[in-house]
Amino acid sequence: MSNYRLLVSALFLIVMTNATAAKPDAEQMARTEYPTKTLYKIWQDQQKDKDAALKFYNGLAEKHLIELDQADAKLATITYFAKGSTDTDYFMQSGGPDFYGLRFKRFGSTDIYYCVQKIPRDSWFTYGVNEFKTNNHKELADLTVNSVEHIFDGAVIGPDAPLSDLIQQKPGVPRGTLREVTMNSKAMGEARKIQVYLPADYNPAIAHNLLLQFDGQNYSSEDVQRPVWEGWTPLPTILDNLIHQRKIGPTITIFIHNQGNRSGDLISEKMTDFVALELVAWARKNFTISSTPKNIVVSGPSRAGFAAAHTAFRHATIIGSVLSQSGSFYYRLQEPENWPIYPEFEGKLVHDYKITARQDIQFYLDVGLYDLGLGAVGTNRQLRDILELKGYQVDYYQYKSGHSHLGWRHTIGKGLISLLGKENMNNK
Numbered sequence: 001m002s003n004y005r006l007l008v009s010a011l012f013l014i015v016m017t018n019a020t021a022a023k024p025d026a027e028q029m030a031r032t033e034y035p036t037k038t039l040y041k042i043w044q045d046q047q048k049d050k051d052a053a054l055k056f057y058n059g060l061a062e063k064h065l066i067e068l069d070q071a072d073a074k075l076a077t078i079t080y081f082a083k084g085s086t087d088t089d090y091f092m093q094s095g096g097p098d099f100y101g102l103r104f105k106r107f108g109s110t111d112i113y114y115c116v117q118k119i120p121r122d123s124w125f126t127y128g129v130n131e132f133k134t135n136n137h138k139e140l141a142d143l144t145v146n147s148v149e150h151i152f153d154g155a156v157i158g159p160d161a162p163l164s165d166l167i168q169q170k171p172g173v174p175r176g177t178l179r180e181v182t183m184n185s186k187a188m189g190e191a192r193k194i195q196v197y198l199p200a201d202y203n204p205a206i207a208h209n210l211l212l213q214f215d216g217q218n219y220s221s222e223d224v225q226r227p228v229w230e231g232w233t234p235l236p237t238i239l240d241n242l243i244h245q246r247k248i249g250p251t252i253t254i255f256i257h258n259q260g261n262r263s264g265d266l267i268s269e270k271m272t273d274f275v276a277l278e279l280v281a282w283a284r285k286n287f288t289i290s291s292t293p294k295n296i297v298v299s300g301p302s303r304a305g306f307a308a309a310h311t312a313f314r315h316a317t318i319i320g321s322v323l324s325q326s327g328s329f330y331y332r333l334q335e336p337e338n339w340p341i342y343p344e345f346e347g348k349l350v351h352d353y354k355i356t357a358r359q360d361i362q363f364y365l366d367v368g369l370y371d372l373g374l375g376a377v378g379t380n381r382q383l384r385d386i387l388e389l390k391g392y393q394v395d396y397y398q399y400k401s402g403h404s405h406l407g408w409r410h411t412i413g414k415g416l417i418s419l420l421g422k423e424n425m426n427n428k
Contacts, residue, residue: 035116036067036079039107046108053112057081063129063154069118078117078156080104080129085111087133089146093117095127095402096156096370123400124161124407125370126229128153155229155406162399166238166413173244174200176236178220183282187273190259194279195220197236197253198287199243207290209251209420210283211239212275212319214266214300214307216255218405219412233409242413248420252287254279266300266307267333269314276315293320294362297419301325301408309349309363309383316359323364323415325408326371329379341375350379354386362393362424364415368401376403395419 034040045052060081069075082091082104091104091113097120104113129152135145157163169175176199185192195216199208213219213235221232235253242248256275258265265271275298283289290296296319298308305327312322329350330343367380377398384396395418401407418424 036077038065038067038079039114039116042107046110053107053110054083057083057112063152064127064156066156066159068121068159074121075118076121076158078119080115080117080127082113082129082131082151083111084113084131087135088113089132089134091115091151092130092132093127094130096123096125097400099370119156119158120400121158121160122162123158123370124156124163124410125368125400125402126153126155126404126406153227153229155227157228158400162410164238164410164413166241167234167409168241169237170241170244173240175240176200176202176243178236183278185274185278187270187278188265189270192259192274193257195255195257197239197255199239199250199252202252202287203250204288206250207288207295209249209295209297210280210289211251211253211416212279212296212298212311213253213255214298214304215258215262217257220255228406229404231405233405233412235412238409238413238416242416246422247413247417249422251416251420252283252289254283263303266303267310267331269310271307272311272314275311276318280318293318293360295321295420297321297323297416299323299325299412299415301327301405302403303328303331305329306331306349309353312361313349313352313356313359316361320360321362321364321419323412323419324366324380325411325415326367326376326403327365327380327383328376329383330375341372343375343379347379347383350383350386353383353390358390358392362419363387364395364397364418366397366399366411366415368403368407369398370400370402372403 030043031040034043042053042056064078064080067077069077080093092101093115094101096117098117102115102117104115106113128150131149131151133147176197178195178197181194181196182191218231219233219235222234222236226232239251239253243250280296298311298319300308305324306329308322308324309327312319329347331347332345333348365380365384367377369377371377384394387394397411397414
């Protein structure tokens with residue numbers, strides 16, 4: 001009987017020892033699976049409360065959170081979250097330094113999903129999340145239907161992102177005025193809507209710079225309360241601040257609105273003629289505009305960046321400054337285009353500037369590092385190098401963001417200072 005008791009006691013000790021050893025193993029696996037402090041804490045809470053992950057998700061103000069990387073002072077860790085259902089197959093995040101996106105993992109057996117991304121602390125970018133669903137229809141002979149739904153957008157702002165304070169209205173800064181004008185364009189063969197910004201205390205006795213801004217309806221925004229990932233840039237506020245701080249001289253701006261055919265208009269020669277031959281002439285007739293072509297800036301993002309560089313190329317005696325943000329310089333304007341990620345052919349403007357004698361044009365080019373790979377970053381670098389080799393004045397700025405107004409609203413002030421600032425020798 002005593003031998004039996006000894007055997008039972010020994011077996012009990014073995015079981016207890018193994019059970020005690022299993023706990024550290026589970027914790028180590030959890031630390032590997034959930035690599036951030038927050039994720040690990042959720043896992044710990046989940047052991048006591050099966051709804052801990054759901055409660056955490058429901059308490060999020062945004063669908064991501066930022067934690068500083070303790071091992072590297074240049075990095076931060078972003079964790080993205082999403083809530084699934086019985087139909088969820090997986091989620092995908094797109095945006096930031098991971099070009100092909102990130103696939104979410106399921107948090108244990110919950111409906112909460114997550115993915116983790118390392119980013120430089122000075123990066124800022126928009127992102128989107130898509131849900132991939134699988135619906136099994138047994139009533140239809142076990143037919144499986146797959147679908148994709150875009151579920152939300154957001155913006156990551158790294159703790160050291162070089163954001164501009166020019167987008168904020170400041171106390172004591174006089175505000176310029178905006179008025180809408182419709183003019184008939186011979187070049188475009190239609191009536192075109194524009195908005196005109198006049199700086200505060202406009203003085204017709206003073207020669208003004210002229211800024212011609214493509215995608216004008218997005219740049220004339222003053223609504224800084226909109227979500228940061230949406231397409232808006234408060235250029236009137238930026239101009240108010242720049243002029244008040246005397247970083248640029250008095251500047252009149254014409255916001256050129258899109259009218260239903262943006263894709264075609266912004267790559268057409270008709271648009272370049274409308275801007276250079278009609279808008280500049282109209283502005284000179286109605287306001288006091290500098291006679292120096294380099295004080296006339298044409299500006300735009302993406303396809304409108306192509307339009308800006310195209311307009312100056314065709315009319316350099318009228319417009320002498322180009323401000324391009326994430327310019328789409330891979331366009332050939334012939335088939336097949338093969339764009340935008342891996343352009344097979346050289347872009348039209350890259351080729352045109354390369355084979356043409358240098359004109360009297362100055363450039364500010366900027367592009368986000370997380371913007372369409374070779375299609376955007378590569379062709380902007382290529383154009384920069386060609387222009388510099390040809391002897392053009394070029395200011396090139398590359399930053400850790402993507403293809404959106406989140407970046408453009410914070411860099412356009414830098415471009416205006418580069419082209420119109422007092423330190424620019426062309427403005428002395």
